[in-house]
Amino acid sequence: MARTASALHILVKHKEQAEDIIKQLDQGAKFHVLAKKYSSCPSGKKGGDLGEFRQGKMVPSFDKAVFKGEILVPQLVKTKFGWHVIKVLYRT
Template structure:
């Protein structure tokens, strides 16, 4: 079981916008460019980079996506903060 991970994310308020961002990524848009443009999280200024964090540091839905979901493939996650497009870079 992974104990640490690194991820990127883009936080938006509406599911429709999150789905549109996922489509842009599928068409080849760069994650960091879209994070800077759309994300309401301060990490957006860093291209959505959350750095390395430990299991349990993030809200449960986000934690599950990062520690149990696919790596590299962006996925949609709903939390109390809004809609996240999460891209897990690695887990250890």
């Protein structure tokens, strides 16, 4: 059976901005509010919600972070699209 995960993300162009977003989250900011404000991905309008997806569906560095990183802890990942702040909600 294929593994699946559900995650939120915020996509920005610059590492410094992504690091600032993580600081805001650490200070209690709501992920969905920051996603709507900063994310350049269309999912930003939905609070950064990517829904549930299968392992191998996303670009490799994003996929690795989602399926190997901590759950519910914001993490920073670089892809060809830019810098992502990712929060994994669950994995199966």
